Amino acid sequence: MPFVSHAQNTAPSAARTTARTTPATQLRPVPQEYVHKLDAAEVLLTGWAPAGEDRVTVTARWPRGHAFYAPVTGRHDPMLLAETLRQSIPLISHALYDVPLGHHLIWQHFTFEVAPGAMFLDVGPMDVELRIACGDIARRGGRLAALTMDIEILRDGRHLGTAHTRFSSHAPAIYRRLRGDRCTPSGDTIPAGPPAPPAPVARAHAKDVVLSPMPEPLSPPLSLPHQWQLRVDQTHPILFDHPVDHAPGMLLLEAARQAAHAVQDPLGGAVFPIRFESAFFRYVEFDAPCVITAHVEPSAYPEGHLGVSVTALQEDNEAFSCRVTLARATR
Structure with a gap:
């Protein structure tokens, strides 16, 4: 690849x-x-x-x-x-x-x-x-x-x-x-973990959350405040419309979006994602945990805007990265 x-x-x-x-x-x-x-x-x-x-x-x-x-x-x-x-x-x-x-x-x-x-x-x-x-x-x-x-x-x-x-x-x-x-798809997969709370990741329903709290073996000191395990629910009718052998790109983009919403506190109130800059380095496999980490970027953004850097790490390799730009929502 x-x-x-x-x-x-x-x-x-x-x-x-x-x-x-x-x-x-x-x-x-x-x-x-x-x-x-x-x-x-x-x-x-x-x-x-x-x-x-x-x-x-x-x-x-x-x-x-x-x-x-x-x-x-x-x-x-x-x-x-x-x-x-x-x-x-x-x-x-x-x-x-x-x-x-x-x-x-x-x-x-x-x-x-x-x-x-x-x-x-x-x-x-x-x-x-x-x-x-x-x-x-x-x-x-x-x-x-x-x-x-x-x-x-x-x-x-x-x-x-x-x-x-x-x-x-x-x-x-x-x-x-x-x-x-x-x-080829196989049964050797990690079960989907429990969903993170829906509201902080801008979701109405738990079934649509693609982030899961870090499991106990990966808890502190390894885990960070803005860190989750990718939640791969292969029964989801939209993200998994047909059988695949690795995590789809749209699942990773959705994970980036949800992670960005979870860390957008500096803006306060409702926000709207306006830009995604993503790179796909490796396939994200189903048989190993994938850790999603997000942090607010220190770079200068226009007033009312915020940049969030999101990475996906699997087996010590960076598989995906995305910079999400959020804007304070206005009517």
């Missing part, structure tokens, strides 16, 4: 625009299997269309309410955007670059940010448009091996956010060599 050594710290480079959105008549349908979701109700993408060489337009519809990605301070959950972007990776891979179904797509790094004022809830579903430019394309044996995506996200033709991500693509045989005896 090709790893990156650090998160992308620069702002995503897609330019802001208010140009007209792509006419619906030009859009092609999104096959459900192209977004790697078994539950059709969880497919957020609604259409796609080529927009030039290595460019594509993708449309999505966000429900006003969602069972897991529920509204936050009167706005759509920014993790809805993260999942929308995640679904666009397999769509583009299969539809634009002819990656066969069954190939494994692995995140290397992922940065996205939103404009809070553009995320407000409306009376019904919300339509968004992704304008995606692909670059740094690598091929192996004529097949896509890796690429970078720069994305601008629009709502009604107006700027909503930007994103930058890179992922790799592996044929089943290569993936088996990379993963060895861990390439």
Whole structure:
């Protein structure tokens, strides 16, 4: 697996625009299997269309309410955007670059940010448009091996956010060599621990908490005030829509979000996550504990903003890192 050594710290480079959105008549349908979701109700993408060489337009519809990605301070959950972007990776891979179904797509790094004022809830579903430019394309044996995506996200033709991500693509045989005896789901897993209290991690229900208090063998002096064990509940219908052999990227991003909420005391009151800068270094396995640590960054942030650094450590190796920027929620 090709790893990156650090998160992308620069702002995503897609330019802001208010140009007209792509006419619906030009859009092609999104096959459900192209977004790697078994539950059709969880497919957020609604259409796609080529927009030039290595460019594509993708449309999505966000429900006003969602069972897991529920509204936050009167706005759509920014993790809805993260999942929308995640679904666009397999769509583009299969539809634009002819990656066969069954190939494994692995995140290397992922940065996205939103404009809070553009995320407000409306009376019904919300339509968004992704304008995606692909670059740094690598091929192996004529097949896509890796690429970078720069994305601008629009709502009604107006700027909503930007994103930058890179992922790799592996044929089943290569993936088996990379993963060895861990390439298929097995019963050799650590049971999900008890959930942390939901309210401090901005969750309404315990079943949606992905952090667990540190178990006794890992308690002080090893544990820190802002430290948890990753809670991996493979029965969760959203995060584990289909069988996988390692912790999904969306689970790690959700862990970062929940950890950031838990340490946001300096801001006080309600907060809204506006930026995630993440890097995926190693697979997070199911058969060993994964420790999530969060701390407030000392760097200077604008008034009403806070940076939280989150890391995932498994078997003494850093597997994932994420810098989450929170903003004090305003109406």
